[in-house]
Amino acid sequence: MRPGASIALIAAVACVAGANSVRAADILRPSLPAVPVAADWTGLYAGGHIGYAWDSRDATIFSPAGGGLVSGSTSANGIMGGGQIGYNFQVTPSWVLGLEADGSAASLNNTAVGGPGFGARENKINGFGTVRGRFGYAWDRFMVYGTGGYAWASTEMVRTQQIGTINGAPPGTVETSSGVASGWSAGGGVEWAITPNWSFRAEYLHLDFASQSFTFPLAGQRIDATAKIDVARVGLNYFFDFSRYAPY
Numbered sequence: 001m002r003p004g005a006s007i008a009l010i011a012a013v014a015c016v017a018g019a020n021s022v023r024a025a026d027i028l029r030p031s032l033p034a035v036p037v038a039a040d041w042t043g044l045y046a047g048g049h050i051g052y053a054w055d056s057r058d059a060t061i062f063s064p065a066g067g068g069l070v071s072g073s074t075s076a077n078g079i080m081g082g083g084q085i086g087y088n089f090q091v092t093p094s095w096v097l098g099l100e101a102d103g104s105a106a107s108l109n110n111t112a113v114g115g116p117g118f119g120a121r122e123n124k125i126n127g128f129g130t131v132r133g134r135f136g137y138a139w140d141r142f143m144v145y146g147t148g149g150y151a152w153a154s155t156e157m158v159r160t161q162q163i164g165t166i167n168g169a170p171p172g173t174v175e176t177s178s179g180v181a182s183g184w185s186a187g188g189g190v191e192w193a194i195t196p197n198w199s200f201r202a203e204y205l206h207l208d209f210a211s212q213s214f215t216f217p218l219a220g221q222r223i224d225a226t227a228k229i230d231v232a233r234v235g236l237n238y239f240f241d242f243s244r245y246a247p248y
Contacts, residue, residue, distance in 0.1 A: 039141045039193050041088045041096045043241045049201075050081040051233025055108045057123055059225040064167070069221075072112055074123055080106040080231065082127075086134070096136040096143060103129035108229070119161045119169075119219065128153040128207060128229060130185040141193040151185035151207040154178075157214040157223060167220035175216040181227060183209035197239050205231040 054077035061069045086100030108125040129152055136145030156178040161169040169175070189203025207229040214223045 039138070040090055041098075041136070041138055041143065041193075042090045043239050044085075044087050045199070045237040045239045046083070046085040047199075047235055047237035048081070048083045049102070049104070049233045049235030050079070051231055053078065053080040053104075053106055053108060053229055053231045055125060055227055055229045057110075057225050057227045059112075059121075059123075059223050061114075061118055062222040062224065064220040070114065070118060072114075074110045074112050076108040076110040076123070076125070078107050080104045080233070082129070084235065084237070086237075088134070088136075090138070094137055094139075096134070096138050096145070098134035098136070098145075099132070100134055100147070101129070101131045103127065104231075113162070118221075119159050119166070121160075121223065122158040123225070124156040124158070125227065125229070126154045126156060130205065130207065132185060136191075143191045144188070145191065146186075146188045147203075147205075148184070148186040151183045151209065153181045153183075153207070153209055153227060153229065155181050155212060155225075155227065157225070159214075159216045159219060159221070159223075161219060167218065169216075169219040173218055175218055177214035177216060177223075179212055179214070181209040181212045183207060187231075191237075193239075199237045199239065200234070201237065202234045203232075205233075207231070 056073065056075045058073050060071040063069055082102060082104035084100055084102035086098055088096050088098040090096050105127050106125055109122060111120060111122045113120045130149060132147045132149035134145050134147045136143045156176065159175045161171055161173040163171060185205055185207045187203060187205035189201055191199050191201040193199045209227045211224050211226050
């Protein structure tokens with residue numbers, strides 16, 4: 001064999017041996033797991049909720065002279081649902097601050113029937129909402145939180161004169177008075193980031209409203225009523241920027 005051919009053969013064998021060594025090293029080298037990245041709850045979100053609400057109302061009927069005539073309580077319950085929008089700011093790896101506003105449609109209706117002078121009144125809460133701060137503690141994609149702030153409710157009272165005539169209201173007279181009640185809300189919940197952009201939550205809220213006056217000029221009566229609403233609900237939120245999350 002010529003010297004040049006021998007040198008070429010030796011070089012080829014060396015290249016094959018080197019490639020096999022690299023391939024064997026790749027096989028033997030352990031694969032390292034991906035380093036997990038903790039969830040970041042910071043960002044704007046919006047979503048919807050559905051649940052169950054129950055209320056209690058205390059009312060006092062006043063005469064034209066301002067004297068209290070009779071007092072009573074009513075209650076109602078039913079399905080409610082609506083939407084929310086908010087913003088979170090993760091101030092430390094575990095603590096999260098936020099602000100949220102929500103509104104819910106409801107049909108919390110009940111009827112109280114009095115004597116001939118008092119007629120019947122139908123109490124309605126057609127919707128309610130809150131503007132609340134949130135304070136949460138997060139374990140990666142799971143968070144527990146407390147919340148509290150302002151609450152409002154759209155209320156209506158319908159009075160029907162059933163028997164006899166009272167002041168300028170003969171039998172069959174129907175008068176309606178409505179308004180917006182204001183108060184406070186407090187509660188808490190849990191939230192789980194199920195994907196980089198979606199989270200699921202379950203929460204409880206208590207809403208407590210100040211006294212509200214309903215006037216009925218024909219019957220010559222005023223009814224002052226307070227209301228409390230308790231809510232248990234679940235919801236979904238869409239976060240508009242979860243780019244800081246590890247892939248799911």
